[in-house]
Amino acid sequence: MIPLETHGLTKHYGSLCAVDHLDLSIGNEIFGLLGPNGSGKTTTVLMLTTLLKPTKGSATVFGHDVEREAQEVRNLISYVPQDMAVDIKLTGRENVAFFAKLYGIPRRDETIDRVLWMMDLSERADDLVRTYSGGMRRRLELAQALVHEPKALFLDEPTIGLDVAARKKIWEHIRILKSRGMTVFVTTHYMDEAEHYCDRVAILDHGLVAAVESPSRLKGMLGKDLISARMSGRIGGNLPEGIECLGGKEDGEFVFSSEHASEKVPTLFRWLEEQGAVIHSLSVREPTFDDVFLALVGTGDEATGFDDRKFRTMLRRR
Amino acid sequence: MRDIFYYFERDMLRWLRGRFSVVSALVMPAAWLIFVGLALPTTFTENYIDFITPGILVLTMLGASLQGGSLLIFDKILGFLNKFLALPSSRESILLGKILFITIRGLIQATVIMLLALILGASFLNPASLALTYGILAILGVLLSSFSTAIALSLSDHDAYAAFNSMVSMPLFFTSSALMPYAVMPAWLSSIAYWNPVSYAIDAIRALQGGVLAWSRIGALALLSVVVVCISIRQFRKATL
Ligand SMILES: Nc1ncnc2c1ncn2[C@@H]1O[C@H](COP(=O)(O)OP(=O)(O)O)[C@@H](O)[C@H]1O
Ligand SMILES: [Mg+2]
Numbered sequence: 001m002i003p004l005e006t007h008g009l010t011k012h013y014g015s016l017c018a019v020d021h022l023d024l025s026i027g028n029e030i031f032g033l034l035g036p037n038g039s040g041k042t043t044t045v046l047m048l049t050t051l052l053k054p055t056k057g058s059a060t061v062f063g064h065d066v067e068r069e070a071q072e073v074r075n076l077i078s079y080v081p082q083d084m085a086v087d088i089k090l091t092g093r094e095n096v097a098f099f100a101k102l103y104g105i106p107r108r109d110e111t112i113d114r115v116l117w118m119m120d121l122s123e124r125a126d127d128l129v130r131t132y133s134g135g136m137r138r139r140l141e142l143a144q145a146l147v148h149e150p151k152a153l154f155l156d157e158p159t160i161g162l163d164v165a166a167r168k169k170i171w172e173h174i175r176i177l178k179s180r181g182m183t184v185f186v187t188t189h190y191m192d193e194a195e196h197y198c199d200r201v202a203i204l205d206h207g208l209v210a211a212v213e214s215p216s217r218l219k220g221m222l223g224k225d226l227i228s229a230r231m232s233g234r235i236g237g238n239l240p241e242g243i244e245c246l247g248g249k250e251d252g253e254f255v256f257s258s259e260h261a262s263e264k265v266p267t268l269f270r271w272l273e274e275q276g277a278v279i280h281s282l283s284v285r286e287p288t289f290d291d292v293f294l295a296l297v298g299t300g301d302e303a304t305g306f307d308d309r310k311f312r313t314m315l316r317r318r
Numbered sequence: 319m320r321d322i323f324y325y326f327e328r329d330m331l332r333w334l335r336g337r338f339s340v341v342s343a344l345v346m347p348a349a350w351l352i353f354v355g356l357a358l359p360t361t362f363t364e365n366y367i368d369f370i371t372p373g374i375l376v377l378t379m380l381g382a383s384l385q386g387g388s389l390l391i392f393d394k395i396l397g398f399l400n401k402f403l404a405l406p407s408s409r410e411s412i413l414l415g416k417i418l419f420i421t422i423r424g425l426i427q428a429t430v431i432m433l434l435a436l437i438l439g440a441s442f443l444n445p446a447s448l449a450l451t452y453g454i455l456a457i458l459g460v461l462l463s464s465f466s467t468a469i470a471l472s473l474s475d476h477d478a479y480a481a482f483n484s485m486v487s488m489p490l491f492f493t494s495s496a497l498m499p500y501a502v503m504p505a506w507l508s509s510i511a512y513w514n515p516v517s518y519a520i521d522a523i524r525a526l527q528g529g530v531l532a533w534s535r536i537g538a539l540a541l542l543s544v545v546v547v548c549i550s551i552r553q554f555r556k557a558t559l
Contacts, residue, residue: 046559049404053558071406079404083397087328089335101324102407144401 001062003027003152003183004048008057011043011207018043020207021057026185030178032194033187035204036297041187042082044204045156048185049079061152078145082156084137086144088130092121095129096143103148115143119173135166142173152183159193171197195219195289203296210296215289222246222287222295225261227268229254229282235275240267246295255291321407325415326422329389333423347378347427348434354497371435372523373496375451376516378431379424379458384487386420387466391479394470403557410551416467417547421459428455447526454526454536458519461543468550471557495520515542 004026011019019040024031033041046052048059050070058065064072086095096116100108116125119139129137138158145153155174159167171193178184178199188194194201195215203210203218211218226246230253239245239256243264246255258264262284272279333339351374393399402412432448466483473479493507494516500508511517518539525532 046400051400051403051559074404074406077404079401081397081400085397085401087332087398089332090328094331098324098328099405102321102402102405104320104407148406 002060004031004059004061004185006048006057006059009044009047009054009059010056011040011047011052012055018207019047022209024202024209024212026183026200028178028181028183029199030174030184030186030197032198032201033185033204034189034191034194034198034201034293035187036189038206039204040207041189041204042156043207045079045154045185045187049077049154050074051079076151077154078148078150078152079154080141080145080156080158082160084134084141086129086132086137086140089128091126091128092116092132092136092140092143093125095140096147099144100147105147111147115146118146118176119143120169133166135162135169138162138166138170139173142170146177150182152185153177155184155186157187157189159188159190167193191289191293203293205297211292218292219287219289222291223257223259223261224286225284226287226291227256227258227261227265227282228285229256229268229272230280231272231277232280233275233277235272235277237275240264240271243268243271246291247298249290249294255294257287257295319411321411322414322418325402325412326418329415329419330422333419343382343423343427344430347374347381347431350374350377351431351434351438365439365441367435367438367440368527369499369524370497371431371440372451372520372527373494374435375428375431375455375523376458376494376520377491377496378427379455379519380462380487380491380516382424382427383420383459383462384466384483386416386423386463387470387483388476388479389420390416390467390470391473391476394474395476400559403559409554409557413464413467413550413554417460417463420463420467421456424459424463425452425455428452447529450526450531451523454519454522454539457536457539457543458516461515461539461546464543464547464550468546468553471553490514490516495524515539518542 002025004024006022006024009019009022009024010017022044033044035041043052047054048061048066050066050073053067058067060066061073062076064076066073087098090098093112093116096112097108100112105111113122116122119142121136121139121143124132124136129140132140142155142158158174159170162170167190174184174186175197186198198215200212200214201218202212213221227243232252242260243256243258246257248254256264256268258268265282265284269279269282351371354370354374390399393402399412403409432451469482470479473482493510494514495503495511496516500511503511515538518535522532522535522539525535
């Protein structure tokens with residue numbers, strides 16, 4: 001039974017298309033939905049967790065349709081929403097106990113102790129959540145979600161607003177869950193997280209999936225090396241043979257790709273000078289996940305000097 | 319069924335741990351009783367405390383129930399509701415837990431009024447009619463908290479809820495028989511007041527003071543509660559965001 005499948009899953013809010021014909025098939029893996037703010041991640045999760053009715057299309061969780069068999073779906077999943085929703089006036093243990101009761105867990109106390117321990121919260125379990133850090137609150141939410149041993153876990157931006165150490169800890173826990181056979185569907189807008197921890201990622205842009213692949217293969221699609229340029233001035237026109245532009249980043253870096261990157265540096269340099277650009281630096285480097293994102297989605301910021309729409313998207317053409 | 323209690327337990331714990339909210343919930347209705355009961359001129363009855371106490375009891379229930387809807391609004395804004403709706407547990411238990419909590423909290427507040435009224439010289443109740451008074455207040459609480467919680471489910475932010483609350487609570491109170499008997503109301507008001515569900519409860523409690531069980535008023539109130547609860551349950555069952 002396939003843990004998670006969507007067929008043309010679509011959601012309109014009035015005239016706005018928040019999720020556009022999503023086709024995914026997800027196995028026992030950590031599957032990341034990566035996209036900038038407003039790209040439709042939360043909307044997708046809400047539909048998969050039976051909380052929002054799709055406008056068109058369908059989705060199944062272990063073969064159960066999220067609309068027609070919502071109750072069966074809810075029996076199999078746990079969902080941790082984007083907002084950190086734990087009761088600060090209750091203790092950590094009381095927060096978990098509340099969910100354990102609602103799930104009707106047998107051997108409740110044992111289970112509560114176990115999930116608190118799994119999330120490294122045993123020592124602070126009887127303190128009021130008011131005194132918890134952001135990372136601890138997130139882990140407490142995970143503990144709540146785990147009391148009923150779901151087969152699929154949905155996490156909407158589980159690390160948003162946390163510091164680096166807390167993020168790392170959350171992801172390590174997520175990995176353990178996956179290794180125990182849980183399917184984890186997680187959204188994030190942190191590229192480094194998607195790259196390091198997800199088995200596969202779908203890159204979402206304005207409700208459309210731009211790619212579904214493992215992070216390493218996505219990077220591989222950009223070739224071995226890239227040329228990175230820092231420059232000012234407005235340029236346009238046709239790039240020299242064999243060089244393509246992935247786009248410009250917010251920090252003013254422009255990224256070009258070419259099969260033989262280092263050999264093309266002089267050509268690119270000359271061309272840019274002819275265009276009247278003032279070049280500050282030009283270097284060859286390995287592609288990062290940022291570049292993948294740039295190639296697929298762009299910065300969304302057309303104010304950068306380069307008319308990148310013209311050159312972009314070698315990945316899309318493939 | 320047990321889930322209703324768990325949702326109730328959560329709200330109760332949270333309420334009891336906010337000491338300020340407990341104190342204010344107990345002091346406010348008492349202040350009402352004292353201001354309205356003692357400050358207003360008593361032209362149409364000799365014992366205004368006896369007359370006004372049912373009105374203040376019902377006002378307390380009304381305020382507590384309508385304010386109770388904001389519990390769901392906060393659950394919604396803060397993301398709790400999303401988590402609850404995604405649970406396998408039945409969705410109407412969210413509603414019924416709220417009704418239980420809001421009603422019981424209202425009854426606790428009503429008890430403060432009752433005690434204070436007795437201290438101030440109210441002479442109206444024997445144990446049997448006291449129990450019936452609680453019963454009537456409970457039915458009113460169920461009706462209004464179910465209504466306010468279902469409304470809260472369909473609203474998206476706290477401002478909208480506050481607007482709803484003030485739009486409903488004041489008119490409901492002032493067009494009821496709380497402050498004066500039907501006999502001294504203008505004709506247009508007395509017919510509105512007669513059909514106002516808040517008056518059903520007030521009239522029924524006043525009738526108890528005279529030793530009369532006003533079945534038609536209690537029945538109407540109970541019937542209305544059942545209808546509103548059923549509609550609210552339907553809303554919760556099919557709730558999406
Ligand atoms: N309830 C809603 N009504 C109208 N538009 C909405 C609603 N929820 C989300 N949107 C819009 O849908 C798009 C996708 O939102 P969302 O799924 O929350 O994105 P993300 O989680 O990726 O940040 C956004 O443009 C957002 O403004
Ligand atoms: Mg989101």
